[in-house]
Amino acid sequence: MHFRHAVVTGGAGFLGSHLCTALLDRGTDVTCIDDLSTADPGNIDHLRNRPGFTVTQASVCEAFDVARPTDLVLHFASPASPADYLRLPLHTLETGSLGTRNALALARRHGARFVLASTSEVYGDPQQHPQTETYWGHVNPVGPRSVYDEAKRFGEALTTAEAEVHGTDTGIVRLFNTYGPRMRGYDGRAVPTFIRQALAGEPLTVTGDGRQTRSLSYVEDTVNGVLAMAGSDLRGPVNIGNPEEVSMLDLAHLIIGLTGSDSAVRLVERPTDDPTVRCPDITLARGKLQWEPRVPAEEGLARTIAWYRAPVAA
Numbered sequence: 001m002h003f004r005h006a007v008v009t010g011g012a013g014f015l016g017s018h019l020c021t022a023l024l025d026r027g028t029d030v031t032c033i034d035d036l037s038t039a040d041p042g043n044i045d046h047l048r049n050r051p052g053f054t055v056t057q058a059s060v061c062e063a064f065d066v067a068r069p070t071d072l073v074l075h076f077a078s079p080a081s082p083a084d085y086l087r088l089p090l091h092t093l094e095t096g097s098l099g100t101r102n103a104l105a106l107a108r109r110h111g112a113r114f115v116l117a118s119t120s121e122v123y124g125d126p127q128q129h130p131q132t133e134t135y136w137g138h139v140n141p142v143g144p145r146s147v148y149d150e151a152k153r154f155g156e157a158l159t160t161a162e163a164e165v166h167g168t169d170t171g172i173v174r175l176f177n178t179y180g181p182r183m184r185g186y187d188g189r190a191v192p193t194f195i196r197q198a199l200a201g202e203p204l205t206v207t208g209d210g211r212q213t214r215s216l217s218y219v220e221d222t223v224n225g226v227l228a229m230a231g232s233d234l235r236g237p238v239n240i241g242n243p244e245e246v247s248m249l250d251l252a253h254l255i256i257g258l259t260g261s262d263s264a265v266r267l268v269e270r271p272t273d274d275p276t277v278r279c280p281d282i283t284l285a286r287g288k289l290q291w292e293p294r295v296p297a298e299e300g301l302a303r304t305i306a307w308y309r310a311p312v313a314a
């Protein structure tokens, strides 16, 4: 499916900037709407002079429109790293609620396909493993992470109601942890933290006993999954992630090995409500979107490390 003009909210962020690039590469013009609250503005430097790319600095919490016809809205605006949403709790809730309402209204006005970036965090600290889309989750509604988890759960409910009430063409992707170039070194997520520490020769700070697991998807794979969802008529939710599970301790040692660092590992306190396991069941994405991750962890991490050593615009 070819789109002529897409609006990407949060388009200056880590995932958003890769989505903007991938859409432009596929011949789709892009308007990026971002308030730069958690973005490194350098993320889109390579796009600023590219034909077909427009950027507007604005918050999606205020109603917004774009002047030209739009056939795709990718709603990615939201703090995503725990360090960011713990620092910006009300902003996170408002972006997930008011921001999602405004992005849905834009899609409705333009008759556009809408895709919500939801998250594996809707599963909370899961009691089902791996997580299928039919699992309802295990979330603490008043814990510190609730500002993010519940904002995304509300966003899913709002998106579903929008499709029911107004017939808007909506899709929901539940993204699992994604890593790659352009994650901020201090955004608090494990991969950029470990790489930054390994390259600086500092100890890698692994939380708890390090046995908690995550599934890590390289950004190119996640972007392809999101665009496959955009090009489908699926409502979802659909899990997009890499089912290969890795413990935080193994990840730290893998990064030490790949960077050739002589850093040690230091165990530090585990955050409240930190999930013990996280692994997507991607049967639905495989079957309905013909999508599955292709980049092995060693390769994706090596590419990411190379970028941290010498950040290049691309």
Ligand SMILES: NC(=O)c1ccc[n+]([C@@H]2O[C@H](COP(=O)([O-])OP(=O)(O)OC[C@H]3O[C@@H](n4cnc5c(N)ncnc54)[C@H](O)[C@@H]3O)[C@@H](O)[C@H]2O)c1
Binding pocket: 009, 010, 011, 012, 013, 014, 015, 016, 033, 034, 035, 036, 037, 038, 039, 040, 058, 059, 060, 061, 075, 076, 077, 078, 079, 080, 081, 084, 095, 099, 117, 118, 119, 120, 174, 175, 176, 177, 178, 179
């Ligand atoms: N990276 C992951 O592993 C992951 C996993 C699951 C879900 N997601 C979702 O994907 C999206 C992007 O995540 P990311 O990792 O790129 O995070 P990010 O922080 O790098 O990007 C988020 C972007 O949204 C912008 N933003 C925040 N609030 C805004 C607002 N009110 N108005 C306009 N712009 C706003 C920020 O400035 C930033 O550019 C988020 O919705 C996140 O919940 C990401």
